[in-house]
Structure formats: structure tokens, C-alpha cells
Amino acid sequence: MATYHSGEIAVQERAGLARQAGFSLGGIGESVPPVARDFLAEQPMIVLGAADRDGRLWATQLTGEAGFLRVPDPRTVLVDALPLPLDPLADVLTGPSAVRVGMIAVEPATRRRMRINGRARREGDGLRVDLDQVIANCPKYLQKRDHHRAGPAEGGAAEPTVTAGTALGPAQQRAVRAADTFFVATASDRGDADASHRGGNPGFVQVLSPTLLRWPDYAGNAMFLTLGNLQLNASAGLLFPDWATGTTLHLSGTARTVWDAEQIAGVPGAQRLVEFSVEAVREITAASPLRWTSPGYSRFNPPVG
Structure with missing residues (x-):
């Protein structure tokens, strides 16, 4: 039976x-229904959140041809991909031990998405995920995009490179300010992981300093589910994909929910605010072979003040 933990x-x-959340419980299950199985089979990308060996939370993405996500039975998802060696989660996802993961599959072309949480273990050249939660999500704030695989002229054969640090550099700050989409990984106090999507018009993520973001x-x-985890465990990881180049910007740190009415009133559409303190940065070029079109912005996106 679906339940909420104390933070949620x-x-x-x-x-x-x-009361409204009680009705939303109908969107949380423990198995993949046939329509969701078919949806996963069509996707070229899935975002995954987990903790590294030091306990830091990160979000990353795995990609493949359509069919690289498979559902052999309603409680299992197979992912025919592993992270790049430079990826912040490469060590834990390619090791022998099971890892608690949160995953979200999004289809920007149709604005559909679903979340899958469970325990992942390496199996051959991919992952086997035993499911704990399967969650249906609404399509709000998801920008419409189509994709193709990069050819040589688009850097499709380029070798990935990594830049690491503890604060955002000037170009990284500009990328965050221009972002219309990012993904956030969180976990409960028991370590149960979750990955979610955040979207809005460019500028909806504010860079308050090289080590402090707010959205x-x-x-x-x-x-x-995200704010509930943060209520119990402040650790979080963010993924900002560069849809045009395949570069990924990974951030790990801590986050808190801001409930101050005066601060919230200054941000159009905000019900609450979230502040994220950056502790670790990893930027990987040529991380994804996928290239995406310019966005068709969601009609639900509030204006950016």
C-alpha cells in the first residue's frame, strides 16, 4: 500500500x-502497468539519482537506443547502459553492491514523465532495478523538445572531458540562469532515493552566488516527495543538461525549503522557494549523444520577475 513518510x-x-495529497496516493504504485512499460520502451534517456561512496547525492542521466529500458516483469526495470567513467555515480553504479536509486523518465516531445524508485545492481553492461515505487506525474512545466542522435559535426564522436570544483564558474552560472529544466535527486533519512523534474521559463533558477542557487x-x-525528503535529509543533487551540446552539469550539496511569505511573494507563481548550497561541481562535455531542439515552453510556466 502506498504511504507517505513523516517528512512528506x-x-x-x-x-x-x-487532503489533496491523500487523493494523490492513487498515483503511487509498486509495479509498472502495461502503458508505462510501453512508454519506457520508447525512451532514449532516463535520469537517475543516488548517493556516491561518500554519501553525496548526485543526479545523472543514462542514454541508449529506444528499447534500452525494459520491463521483464512489473516489479523490475532493466537499463541497458552504465554511466561514463567520469560520471560522479560511476563507482557505485558499476560496483557489486545494490544501490538505492530514484529515476525519472521524461518524454519532452509529449510532456509525459514517470518516476521509478528502487534498488539497482549492476547486471552485465547495465543495471537491474528492483522496484519499490512507481509514480505517475503531471506534465506541468515540462518544455516540449524533439531529439536526434548527434552526428560527427555535432560532436557525436568527441571524447568526454570533466571539470570539477566546489563552486560555479562564470560560464556555469550563465548556463544555470539560462536553464528551463533541471533534475533534482533527494533521499529520505533512510536513504530511499528519488529523482524529480523542475521546469520553468529561463531565469526561474536564480544564482545568488557561486555557491547558492534558489528556485x-x-x-x-x-x-x-522532494520537499518531504528535504525535511528529513538536506542532501540533494542537481543535473542541468545542455540540450544542444550534450554537456551535463552535476551539482551536489544541501537544500532547504523557504516558507517566508515576503520572500515568496517576490517570485511570480511561487508557492514556496528552495535554496541550494553548492558543495561539489562536476561538468562533463560530450556526456550525452542526444541533441534536442529549441524548447516549446509549457503554458503553465509562470513569468520570471
Whole structure:
């Protein structure tokens, strides 16, 4: 039976949406229905969140040809891909031990998405994920894009390179300010991981300093799975994909929810704010072979002040 943990319940109650969240429980299951199985089989990308060997949370992406995500039975997902050696989660996802992961598959062309949480273990050249949660999500704030695989002229054969640090450089700050999409990985106090999507018009993520970001929490499905985890465990990881070049910007740090009414009122559409303190940065060029078109912005995106 689907249930909420104490952090999720606390945020739902503080937001005054506990009753609405109760209805949302119908969107949380333990197995993949046939329509979701077919959806996964069509996807070329999945985002995954987990903790590294030092306990830092990161978000990353795995890619493949359509069919690289398979559902051999309703409680299992097979991923025919492993992270790049330069990836912040490469060590744990290619090791012998099971890892608690949160995953989200998005299809920007149709604005569909679904979340899958469970325990991943390497199996050959991929991952076997035993499922704990399968979560349906609404399409709000997801920008419409189509994709193709990069050819040689687009850097499709380029060797990945990595830049690491503890703060955002000037170009990375510009990339974050221009972003209309990012993904966030969180975990409960028990370590159960989750990965979610955040979207808005460019500028919805504010760079307050090289080590501090802030974004609005818009009206959603009232589950508060991300904010509920942050209520119990401040660790978080962010992934900013460069849709045009295949570069990925990975951030790890801590996050907190801001409930101050005066600060919230200054951000159009915000129900709450989230502040993220950057502790580790890893930027990987040529991380993805996928190239995506310019976005068609969601009609639900609030204006950016």
C-alpha cells in the first residue's frame, strides 16, 4: 500500500494540502502497468539519482537506443547502459553492491514523465532495478523538445572531458540562469532515493552566488516527495543538461525549503522557494549523444520577475 513518510506528511500539512495529497496516493504504485512499460520502451534517456561512496547525492542521466529500458516483469526495470567513467555515480553504479536509486523518465516531445524508485545492481553492461515505487506525474512545466542522435559535426564522436570544483564558474552560472529544466535527486533519512523534474521559463533558477542557487516551488501534485525528503535529509543533487551540446552539469550539496511569505511573494507563481548550497561541481562535455531542439515552453510556466 502506498504511504507517505513523516517528512512528506509534515510538508503537506504545512502547505495546507494534506487532503489533496491523500487523493494523490492513487498515483503511487509498486509495479509498472502495461502503458508505462510501453512508454519506457520508447525512451532514449532516463535520469537517475543516488548517493556516491561518500554519501553525496548526485543526479545523472543514462542514454541508449529506444528499447534500452525494459520491463521483464512489473516489479523490475532493466537499463541497458552504465554511466561514463567520469560520471560522479560511476563507482557505485558499476560496483557489486545494490544501490538505492530514484529515476525519472521524461518524454519532452509529449510532456509525459514517470518516476521509478528502487534498488539497482549492476547486471552485465547495465543495471537491474528492483522496484519499490512507481509514480505517475503531471506534465506541468515540462518544455516540449524533439531529439536526434548527434552526428560527427555535432560532436557525436568527441571524447568526454570533466571539470570539477566546489563552486560555479562564470560560464556555469550563465548556463544555470539560462536553464528551463533541471533534475533534482533527494533521499529520505533512510536513504530511499528519488529523482524529480523542475521546469520553468529561463531565469526561474536564480544564482545568488557561486555557491547558492534558489528556485520557486510551483503548484504541483501535492505529494511533496522532494520537499518531504528535504525535511528529513538536506542532501540533494542537481543535473542541468545542455540540450544542444550534450554537456551535463552535476551539482551536489544541501537544500532547504523557504516558507517566508515576503520572500515568496517576490517570485511570480511561487508557492514556496528552495535554496541550494553548492558543495561539489562536476561538468562533463560530450556526456550525452542526444541533441534536442529549441524548447516549446509549457503554458503553465509562470513569468520570471
